[in-house]
Amino acid sequence: MSENCMHAQFTVNGETVDAQVPVRMHLVDYLRDELGLTGSHLGCEHGVCGACQVMVDGQVVRGCLTLAIQANGKQVQTIEGLTENRELQQLQAAFLEHNAFQCGFCSSGMLLTALEITKHHKQATREEIRELISGNYCRCTGYQAIVNAIESVLVKSSSESGAKV
């Protein structure tokens, strides 16, 4: 018995995908196995670890809890497509500086959460940063380095915007 497929059209990192998609396939499997975009990682596959996160229409979501077919008509961005983004570059540099990458498995998901923090929670305290990243497991850093990295970007951007005033 062949599995159910349906037609879908969406963009991934600005490029159009127009294809027959297996309806039971979640978005991260599609990105990794069909499109070769292996920057989003597959950890728990039931929404707990956060390694699979991608952006859909500008919002960070769990890639394993989104069907590829649900991306129909939407804009998907992965870590690969976001590296040209200035905010993300700042975060990547800060992660490097603070040794917040280590094994790297959680990093792409963690960076997308961090990106959402720098966009929508510019005033977040350390405690709030911890709460906002609580949906992303990291088994190496103990989170301290990650919190330091995100905090340093928030402090830097607030002092930059302060300087303009």
Add this chain to the structure above:
Amino acid sequence: MKSPDFSYLKVQTMADVFSALQEHGDSAQLLAGGQSLLAMLNLRMANPKILIDISGLESLKGIHKTGDVVRIGALTTHHEVLSSSIVQTHVPLLAQAVPYVAHLAIRNKGTIGGSLALGDPAAEYPAVALALNATLVIQSASGERRVKAIDFFLSLYRTAVQAHEVLIAVEFPVATSNQRFVFSELARRKGDYAMVGMALAISLDGPTIRDASLAFMAMDDKPILAPHAMKAMVGQPINQQTIAEAQKGLDADLHPAGDLLANAATKKHLSRVLLSRALMQAGATHV
């Protein structure tokens, strides 16, 4: 794991939903935000023949206050509930509970109606709905019916919603100035499944508790009220004696089975701790 195979239908109108439900009956599953359903599919705990994706139905989205009722459309996301000034101002118990609902990325997609209709006994919204005596609005091809939270949650993952029906909204009463609310929850990691969680709503008459509603989550196969503890609070001032009496009431009210997160004795102990903290907090904000 990978999900079993199914077919998929994205609907554009409520009429399409009802005709699809009529055609497929029990073998269909509604897909809203999918933040529990997709996990259950990946774990093969669910095995529907067809997913009916209702996420495009704009009429089921949004938060509105009409008179003394705040109505929240079933497809309103946790993120939208969390950022709503109407919820902050008029349904403070719900506002306190949403930060405990999952994590940032899941809150962007998961919906209030999806959580309520799933009927997970460890979830936040069902306990809040019960404590606030909320009304669940259910629609079918033949019309609309309204069910109080106490009659809505039947048992583990079972609610009053029938196979041909859709939960379309939840209505919360607007808070009054003499009411105090506390939502509190203990979990290993914030946003994860609760070991125990509690939603308290009290009405004050000066220093005296005139009315009390207290709901617990993760204590039974559905969210439950704690009638003995509620009775012990009514007519009393908030003090150590009232707290002790209410805690005693919990012994009669709560009969949890242990689970992977905490055994029965731990759950009962933690429920007493949460209630004590909640009453002290409610008392501290008394004016």
